[in-house]
Amino acid sequence: MKVEFYKHNVGQQDIDNVVEVLNSLFLTTGEVVSEFEYKFSRYLDCRYTVGVTSCTAALHLSLLACGIGPGDEVITTPMTFIASANSVIHAGATPVFVDVEPETANINVDLIEGAITAKTKAILPVHLYGQMCDMKKIRAIADRYHLIIIEDAAHAIEASRDGIRPAQLGDAACFSFYATKNITSGEGGAVSTNNEEIAEKLKKLRLHGMSKGAADRYSKRYEHWDMEMLGWKYNMSNIQAALLLSQLGRIEQNWQRREQICEMYEEAFEEDSVVTCLKVLPNSKSARHLFTILVPPKRRDSIMGQFQESGIGVAVNFQAIHLLTFYRQTFGYERGMYPIAEKIGDSTITLPLYPKLSNEEVQYVIKVVKEVTTS
Ligand SMILES: Cc1ncc(COP(=O)(O)O)c(C=O)c1O
Numbered sequence: 001m002k003v004e005f006y007k008h009n010v011g012q013q014d015i016d017n018v019v020e021v022l023n024s025l026f027l028t029t030g031e032v033v034s035e036f037e038y039k040f041s042r043y044l045d046c047r048y049t050v051g052v053t054s055c056t057a058a059l060h061l062s063l064l065a066c067g068i069g070p071g072d073e074v075i076t077t078p079m080t081f082i083a084s085a086n087s088v089i090h091a092g093a094t095p096v097f098v099d100v101e102p103e104t105a106n107i108n109v110d111l112i113e114g115a116i117t118a119k120t121k122a123i124l125p126v127h128l129y130g131q132m133c134d135m136k137k138i139r140a141i142a143d144r145y146h147l148i149i150i151e152d153a154a155h156a157i158e159a160s161r162d163g164i165r166p167a168q169l170g171d172a173a174c175f176s177f178y179a180t181k182n183i184t185s186g187e188g189g190a191v192s193t194n195n196e197e198i199a200e201k202l203k204k205l206r207l208h209g210m211s212k213g214a215a216d217r218y219s220k221r222y223e224h225w226d227m228e229m230l231g232w233k234y235n236m237s238n239i240q241a242a243l244l245l246s247q248l249g250r251i252e253q254n255w256q257r258r259e260q261i262c263e264m265y266e267e268a269f270e271e272d273s274v275v276t277c278l279k280v281l282p283n284s285k286s287a288r289h290l291f292t293i294l295v296p297p298k299r300r301d302s303i304m305g306q307f308q309e310s311g312i313g314v315a316v317n318f319q320a321i322h323l324l325t326f327y328r329q330t331f332g333y334e335r336g337m338y339p340i341a342e343k344i345g346d347s348t349i350t351l352p353l354y355p356k357l358s359n360e361e362v363q364y365v366i367k368v369v370k371e372v373t374t375s
Helices: 012-022 031-044 055-065 082-090 135-145 196-205 214-218 238-248 251-269 297-309 325-331 339-347 359-374
Strands: 048-052 073-076 094-097 120-124 148-152 172-176 189-193 291-294 348-351
Touching: 012 238, 031 048, 031 189, 031 238, 048 055, 048 196, 055 082, 055 148, 055 172, 055 189, 055 196, 073 082, 082 094, 120 135, 135 148, 189 196, 238 251, 251 291, 251 359, 297 339, 297 348, 297 359, 339 348
Parallel strands: 073 094, 073 120, 120 148, 148 172
Antiparallel strands: 048 189, 172 189, 291 348
16 A cells, blocks of 8 residues: 555645636736635634745744844744744844753743843744644743744644634744645745734735735726835735635634544554654644654664555654754754754654545554554
8 A cells, every 4th residue: 555645635626716816817916815814814813814925934024024133033943844943044033942842842931931032032933743832821921021922833724722823922923835734825825913013014025025016006007116125025826825715615624634533643552662642732722734753763764764665655844953954053053952852853753644544544554653663
């Protein structure tokens, strides 16, 4: 049997929606993007969403919109995709890592205060694999030290914790619609916020700092525009938005299927002496973006190879960022500085997780994991 690591869930209705846009006059940022932004905000129960080309762009622009730049420090986690920390560098600031919790792999909130200096301007928590960080505690720390919070919610569209959802306690939350994400436009991203000033600034920053987008300029009579600030070219297109809109309609249904699959995995590995699963906390709804297992670090790569030989697609999410060459060379990081993140980075294997995965395929993955890890 062959079990792909990921299969997207784009169906005929999604394709028809895209074709409708392709047959229309307006392909770039226009009414379809506005409709997606409105519906995404409504789904999250927050006020504003600004569609961009990736989560990396969303993080970069959010930092800029919040005034973060050279000389500033941003506290984040080393157990994430490089985009979280790279975006801080793109904004001209310096990422400062704090180690993670062993049970969830999310940033250890108790260590954040110890990393705050006079230069700290923001905290960038990452809701890893779909489970939110403790936003109530992070908000309290941010308020005490007058810090901004930019949430990396690339994995966490459907998540909530203590009744809080992304963008509700953070100043901005950034989402990814990359090819393997819970809803996808191949590439794409968004920032959601309750702050009108940040939303308005983001709309300009995503389009070179122009005072009017193409839809404003061409809808009636031509209107002149001004460049009010230096921005980027990160605007979402109507084509991307059309693909996302119809997926948004079945986001909970797809989440339920992923939840079922995760429960099958968790039950199978509950008593396992070799394989460990991370925990979803009782007060938390995980968006169930990635399902990772932990195995003994010395055996990880050979176990992963055997999964692949048995036809199972796997990945590593993620290697601890501070150990990657650029981060070591630029910031002088060494092994031993963030031991929990290092251990997870050395032990982790991501298993297939997507709504199209059949029960039979899940059972096959479980069987192979058990056979390989006990051999
Ligand atoms: C935690 C996290 N943050 C940010 C990103 C970047 O997303 P994008 O590829 O949309 O820029 C990713 C992508 O996988 C991610 O996993």
